Amino acid sequence: MSAPLTIVSSLSSHVLASRSQVSPVGETAVQELAFIIAEFPTEWPRLPNISSTVTHSLARFFVWRLPEDPRIERVYWAFEGSVLKIWTIINQPDFEFEKSIYETQFRFMDAFPDVECDFSVIYRLGKPLEDFELEGATPVS
Amino acid sequence: MPNKDSHLTQARHNAAFYQSIDIQKYSDWGATVLFYTGLSYVDAFLATHGIHPATHAKRNGYIHRINVLRRISSHYSALKSSSETARYFPPAMFSVQHLQNLEQTHLEQIRNTLRQYLPI
Numbered sequence: 449m450s451a452p453l454t455i456v457s458s459l460s461s462h463v464l465a466s467r468s469q470v471s472p473v474g475e476t477a478v479q480e481l482a483f484i485i486a487e488f489p490t491e492w493p494r495l496p497n498i499s500s501t502v503t504h505s506l507a508r509f510f511v512w513r514l515p516e517d518p519r520i521e522r523v524y525w526a527f528e529g530s531v532l533k534i535w536t537i538i539n540q541p542d543f544e545f546e547k548s549i550y551e552t553q554f555r556f557m558d559a560f561p562d563v564e565c566d567f568s569v570i571y572r573l574g575k576p577l578e579d580f581e582l583e584g585a586t587p588v589s
Numbered sequence: 590m591p592n593k594d595s596h597l598t599q600a601r602h603n604a605a606f607y608q609s610i611d612i613q614k615y616s617d618w619g620a621t622v623l624f625y626t627g628l629s630y631v632d633a634f635l636a637t638h639g640i641h642p643a644t645h646a647k648r649n650g651y652i653h654r655i656n657v658l659r660r661i662s663s664h665y666s667a668l669k670s671s672s673e674t675a676r677y678f679p680p681a682m683f684s685v686q687h688l689q690n691l692e693q694t695h696l697e698q699i700r701n702t703l704r705q706y707l708p709i
């Protein structure tokens with residue numbers, strides 16, 4: 449018994465059009481990012497003058513799409529090999545709230561289908577936020 | 590590469606281990622075992638299509654792109670969040686209620702959805 453594989457199409461313009469607010473990253477900038485990533489899928493992470501700027505912009509785009517909610521305490525990103533890793537720190541498990549973060553992760557993947565991503569929601573569980581500073585990871589303002 | 594049956598055997602093995610541990614004392618390992626049980630179901634489904642993701646990022650990509658898996662993605666993510674918190678940010682202890690939610694809600698949703706395609 450084998451399920452038919454239905455692949456969800458991804459259209460960054462559709463995703464962008466659903467957002468009426470002005471992005472701190474900027475729609476044009478996001479489209480430029482998507483263009484760079486699509487045109488140079490393997491090269492851009494290795495371009496010294498571009499990779500950090502592109503990746504930080506990607507992370508800022510992700511944060512912009514997150515709900516404005518004080519329960520999201522910090523977001524970090526790091527690029528490991530060809531994988532963009534993004535950690536979202538919240539204090540306690542709360543599935544109803546987390547669904548909005550997971551939805552944002554999917555929208556990000558819709559917008560940037562060529563970026564390999566590993567998203568994590570991490571629970572602080574009352575420990576100091578400083579304990580969650582990740583070596584080699586950059587906080588997103 | 591492991592086939593569908595190998596992944597399902599691993600899922601049952603993990604589920605049996607979960608039943609054998611004191612989840613009040615080892616809630617961190619409980620969360621991790623539940624996540625890897627769910628992951629084995631996902632990998633079993635992917636294996637039926639000849640897909641064998643080698644990394645979490647690759648697997649995430651398939652979960653994102655394949656409609657059947659997309660339906661269970663938030664439940665898979667909930668399991669992954671607790672497991673990663675436990676493994677990478679110790680000490681992490683969860684309530685029994687949280688473990689029960691992971692098992693009876695999130696893992697069960699994965700099972701229920703994939704049961705249509707796999708002999709779970």
